Amino acid sequence: MINTSIITIGDELLIGQVIDTNSAFIAQEMNKAGFAIIRRVAISDNAYAIENALNEEKKHSSIILMTGGLGPTADDITKPVLCKYFKGQMVVNEAALANVQHIFENILKRPFTERNRRQCEVPDNCTVILNKKGTAPGMIFKEEFEGKNITVVSMPGVPSEMKGMMIDDVIPMVTKEYKVTHIIHKTALCVGVGESTLADLLIEFEQNLPPNIKLAYLPNYGMVRLRLSATIEDNENTKIETLFLKMQSVVKPYLASDMDESMESILGKLLQSKGETMSTAESCTGGNIAHVLTSIPGSSVFFDGSIVSYSYKAKTDLLQVNKSTIEEFGAVSEEVVKEMATGALKNIGSDYTIAVSGIMGPGGGMPDKPVGTVWVCVGDKYNLKTHKFSFRFDRALNIKQTTMNALNMLRNFILEK
C-alpha cells in the first residue's frame, strides 16, 4: 500500500469556523484508486507549521496532498513557503496566466488586476495543474527522501476547484506513477438497531475474519453502517464477496441496504421501482425531508412536492387541518399529523406522504411534551400509520433524526403493504 497524508492549511479550520469537507472528498477518491490515507493534519497558515508538517508527513507517507492558502490575499502563504522549501524561484506560468485571463474576461467579467497576475506566479521547480474552476493554479513537487519518491501536491481550498484538480489531474497522475495494491470496501446499512446489538450478533463472524479483512461499525442518526474492508494485491482473489453475503444473513432483520447508500436513496429507488411518488407535509422539520430527498439527482421522478406548514394558519389553509383539532390536541399530536397527511395526499396528489410535527428545541418544550417529542405519520389514501418519537438531542440533530426515522417509516410502510 502507498501511504498518503492530507495536510489542510488555514486558521479557519483550527478555530472551527469552517468544517473540513475537502479531506473527506480527497480521502474517498484516493481510497477508490487504491491508496491508503493514513493521516490527515490541519495546520495554521504560518510558515513554520507548514514546513514542520511536511517534514513530519514525509516520514509516514509517499504522497502528501495539501489544500488551502493559495488565494490572492496576504494570509495565503502556501506558495512562497513551498517555493522556499523546495528551493525554487518564482516565475510567471504562461498557461496559468492565459487560463486566469480567460476566466476573468469571459466568465467572471471582472477587471484582471495585478493581484490576479501574481496568482499565476509559481515556483520554477513544480509542475503546474491548471485550475478550470478558479484562479489559483495547483502545484506538484517531487523529492527523494530516505529512498522514497515523495510527491507533494498543493491545491486550492475552494472545494469545487480542489475537486476538479483531484479528478482530472491528481488521481490519474498518482495512479500512473505508483503501482498500487487495492482496498475493497463493502458496506451494508442497518436500521432500527444499536451498535452493541449488532456487535453481539456478529461476534463469531468477526472473530473468524481473515487478517486482511476488517469489520467497522459506523453509527449515524439511528442507522449503523457495517463496513468490510479487504486489502489485496493485484489479481489476488478475495473472499470479501462471500463474507459480505454471510454478514448480511447474520443481520438480516435489520438490513436496509447492501450498499453504502443513504436512507433517502433507498426510499427513492423503492418508489421508482414501483412507479409511485411521494410528498411531505412538514412542520418541525421545516422542509428538511423535502431537501434531503431532492438532493438526489433525478428525484423529480418520485417526489412531487411538499407543504411546509410552519404556522397554524399554514396548517389550516394549506393542509386543511381542522382548527378544532389543533385546539383540542395541540399542533404536536397524533390527530394533527394524521390530518396533515390526509391534506398532503389530497392537495399534492402523491401516492404516499410523510407528515411530521414536533418540538425541536431549544425552546417550546412543555411538561407533557418535552423538547424532542415528534409525531410522524406515513401512509397512502387507504391507510395511515403513526409513531411518536422522543429524541433527546439538540435542534439540528433532532431535525436530522426525525428526517431519517420518517423516511424509514415510509420505507417500512411500503414494504409491508
Add this chain to the structure above:
Amino acid sequence: MINTSIITIGDELLIGQVIDTNSAFIAQEMNKAGFAIIRRVAISDNAYAIENALNEEKKHSSIILMTGGLGPTADDITKPVLCKYFKGQMVVNEAALANVQHIFENILKRPFTERNRRQCEVPDNCTVILNKKGTAPGMIFKEEFEGKNITVVSMPGVPSEMKGMMIDDVIPMVTKEYKVTHIIHKTALCVGVGESTLADLLIEFEQNLPPNIKLAYLPNYGMVRLRLSATIEDNENTKIETLFLKMQSVVKPYLASDMDESMESILGKLLQSKGETMSTAESCTGGNIAHVLTSIPGSSVFFDGSIVSYSYKAKTDLLQVNKSTIEEFGAVSEEVVKEMATGALKNIGSDYTIAVSGIMGPGGGMPDKPVGTVWVCVGDKYNLKTHKFSFRFDRALNIKQTTMNALNMLRNFILEK
C-alpha cells in the same frame, strides 16, 4: 498561549465516509476559552497510529483532545491503547457503571449486556468523565513531558456525547488548570463581492495592522467573512474594536453584518425587527431555503411556511401557476417564478416571499438553459423583483448558492423598500 492538538481516531474519517464535524466544534469551544488549536490530526484506529500521534502531538501541545474509538465493538481500541500507553490497569468504574445501567434501564429500555458492562472498565490512572448522553465514559490522563504538564482527554466520537463532555467537563477543567492568554475574534460578513476586490480595498488597512492582530479572508457561497484576530495578555488593552470599525467603513458597500452570523440569521433578525413574516415557493431548491431558515431556533416568529412545488402539477395546483405560462416559457423562467411568488404570497399569507426555479444538475440542462440556470423572484404584494443566476457548480453547491443568493436578494429588497 497554551497549545492544543486534536486527534480524531477512526478509519471512517480516513476513507472519507464521514465528515469530521467534531473537530470544528472542539476548536470553536477551545478558542472561545482562550486556547490555540495548533494542529488537528486524523488517524486510523490502530495502536501504532495512536501511540505515534500522541508522541508527536506532545512535542507541539500541552493539551491533547482525542475523540473516537471508545464504542463497544472490536474496532474500538482507544481505551486499551491509552491504558497501555499510560501504564495503567483496567478496572470497573462504579460511577460510570451506575450511569450506563441507568441509561439502559430508563432511557434506552434495552437489556444491559456484558458488552455494555465492559464499557465501564477504565484505566485506573485516569480521571473519568461521566457520559450523560451515552454509554462510553471519557478519560483524562496527566503526564509530565519535557517540563510541560500534558493533559490528554479521550472522548467518544458520537457528536452529542462529545459535546456534552466538552461543555460540562473539559472546558471548565482546562480553564482552571492552565492560565490562558486570550484570543479575540471580530468577524464581518460581506456579500456580493469577491475576495480579490476586498483585498484591494483593504491593502493599506492590512499593512498597518499591529503584529498581534491578523486579518483573514474566508470566502463561502458568494459571501466573504473578514476576520480580525487579536492575541492579548490578561488585562491588556487591545485596539481591535477601533480597527474593526475602521475595517467596516472601508468595505461598507458590501457589508452585510458586523457579526459572525449566517445570511438566514441576518434576514430573520431583519424580519423580526419589522414584525413581518416570509414564506418560500421552491422548485429547484426542494425545500432547502425553508430548511435553512427553520434551522434557526424561534424561526416561527418570522417564517410562515413553504410550498415545495417540484412537479408541474404542484406548481399549478398549489401555487396557481398558469399551465400556459409553463408551456410558453418553461418551468425555469422569469414568468413562472413571478407566478410562483404571487401564489405563495396569496396562499400562505406572508408579508414577503422567495420563489425559485432552476436546473441544479447534473441532468436537465438545455442549450439555452444550461445546468446552473436559476430564476429567483423576491417581493411582497406590491412589488416583485427577479434575477437570473448562472452558477457553474455541482448539484449540492448549486442548491446552496441559490439559497444564499435568494436570501440576500430578499434582504436587499426589504432594505431598499
